[in-house]
Amino acid sequence: MIKIIPEVKKLEIENKEIYIEGIVILGDISAFSKKELENFIAKKTKYKIDSNGYQIIFGIKGNANAEWYQIEMTENQMSVFAASEEGIFRAVQTIKQILCQKLYVLKIEDEPANNFRAFMLDVGRYFYPIEDVKTIVDYIALYKFNYFHIHLTEDQGWRFESKLYPKLTIKGCKRSHTNFGFKKEEGFYTQEQLKELVDYCHKRYIKVIPEIDMPGHTMSALACYPELSCFDRKLKVSTHWGIKFDIMCAGKDFTYKFCKDIIDELCEIFTDEYIHIGGDEALKLRWSMCEHCKKKLAELELDNMEQLQIYFANYMADYIAQKGKKTIMWYNKYNEKDKIVPNKDIIVQFWGTRKDKEFCKVVESDRKVITSNSSGYYIDLPYGYITLSDSYNTQGITGLENAGKLFGYETCLWTEYVKDIEKAKFNMFPRVFAISEIFWSGEGKRDYNKFLEKLPFNVDFVAKFGVKVPRKGIYNPNKIRKFFSKLWFEKRQLVWQGLYLTVDNFLLKQKIKRKNKK
Numbered sequence: 001m002i003k004i005i006p007e008v009k010k011l012e013i014e015n016k017e018i019y020i021e022g023i024v025i026l027g028d029i030s031a032f033s034k035k036e037l038e039n040f041i042a043k044k045t046k047y048k049i050d051s052n053g054y055q056i057i058f059g060i061k062g063n064a065n066a067e068w069y070q071i072e073m074t075e076n077q078m079s080v081f082a083a084s085e086e087g088i089f090r091a092v093q094t095i096k097q098i099l100c101q102k103l104y105v106l107k108i109e110d111e112p113a114n115n116f117r118a119f120m121l122d123v124g125r126y127f128y129p130i131e132d133v134k135t136i137v138d139y140i141a142l143y144k145f146n147y148f149h150i151h152l153t154e155d156q157g158w159r160f161e162s163k164l165y166p167k168l169t170i171k172g173c174k175r176s177h178t179n180f181g182f183k184k185e186e187g188f189y190t191q192e193q194l195k196e197l198v199d200y201c202h203k204r205y206i207k208v209i210p211e212i213d214m215p216g217h218t219m220s221a222l223a224c225y226p227e228l229s230c231f232d233r234k235l236k237v238s239t240h241w242g243i244k245f246d247i248m249c250a251g252k253d254f255t256y257k258f259c260k261d262i263i264d265e266l267c268e269i270f271t272d273e274y275i276h277i278g279g280d281e282a283l284k285l286r287w288s289m290c291e292h293c294k295k296k297l298a299e300l301e302l303d304n305m306e307q308l309q310i311y312f313a314n315y316m317a318d319y320i321a322q323k324g325k326k327t328i329m330w331y332n333k334y335n336e337k338d339k340i341v342p343n344k345d346i347i348v349q350f351w352g353t354r355k356d357k358e359f360c361k362v363v364e365s366d367r368k369v370i371t372s373n374s375s376g377y378y379i380d381l382p383y384g385y386i387t388l389s390d391s392y393n394t395q396g397i398t399g400l401e402n403a404g405k406l407f408g409y410e411t412c413l414w415t416e417y418v419k420d421i422e423k424a425k426f427n428m429f430p431r432v433f434a435i436s437e438i439f440w441s442g443e444g445k446r447d448y449n450k451f452l453e454k455l456p457f458n459v460d461f462v463a464k465f466g467v468k469v470p471r472k473g474i475y476n477p478n479k480i481r482k483f484f485s486k487l488w489f490e491k492r493q494l495v496w497q498g499l500y501l502t503v504d505n506f507l508l509k510q511k512i513k514r515k516n517k518k
Contacts, residue, residue: 384485
């Protein structure tokens, strides 16, 4: 009778309908949460705020989990207890859904199965105005996510204002066009805007994780400061998607200084405990030709350039630790028996599954792991690749979560093909419904048939917030629609610049050979 997403831990409901007209909010609730609930009631329900109305009374009650809450609804009043203000806020999100349905006598007790439930937005490929970013934060707050990971830099655009390196947002935030189009793309966030965003998230009990990619995915920085690259070449902010051959040089002191300076500036703005340093898809083609990198490798007595990247990551993680924060990085293959391995306190984020045997060895070595299983949680992909059913039924890293190996879950919205807020909403919903339920309620609570029963109500519910959920034939497509969806998406292979990069790499090799002969 009551349909709530994500599924609550315990629900007892009686077949006694409650009839009310007005509502008054009382008790121990923050001014922000109270105002948000009052605004919701006044603007998005049939009820009105009335000092003589049905009472919703809030109170704080001890519990080990700060997000725990309890709702007891009778014909006379609703009593809400939570372990903290954070728990009160989570309860408010549930109350919003309750008030948009028939009201019954009920009792709810709820808390998350997972303490790290993150949503990532990539603003490096396409710039999202700050108000649109806040809108996405509003959506994830509704469905009880508690971390917002903002991917601030990419080959195609640098979005973080640096006072120390102003060229990054004079030149690095702009690209002349995108793939085969002709439209200029640009934009960045001022430090003041980002401070405002952090405050906006914190009011909704969402912590913020900034990501600055290093050493790969950095063409936007190399275009501004060529001395960051191995050969000081004049490069452009990338206009095409795909992995690039030019990355930051791991042999120059300037690279380490630049990255530390950026981290210093990040820490002034992003006050939560995690900094993400990217670290994936860093091809070593330039390093293998670079005298600076070769010299660094010899100094450190390392065996190969892959180990040099691990040294680079550890160096940055150590510096971040000095700032009182923890490092997250994307998983790159390595062997625990190598001469050098990532620091044990680095949290590893992985987009694959337990089918990757090397990664399973990493997890079993007691490292903290965030799963972003791309089979279900990469919501930039079209529904032909990842259906609603896939998002709901995909397991994090099968078997490992039950052994307590998982640190957390994250869903990712990359934006190569999600250029604005409207497309973002299309890709997010209804998949965010499914993902939020797995992240909050846990793998063991998965019940797809029950979820489908709750879906129509939540489709109507998010419509109140400006979201039009696509029809069932789109989010759970048949075989024909899947085929054409995949075919359309595979056009991305045409915009990789693979031939251009291969030719450029060959010409650079020839140039170095001629130089060495002199």
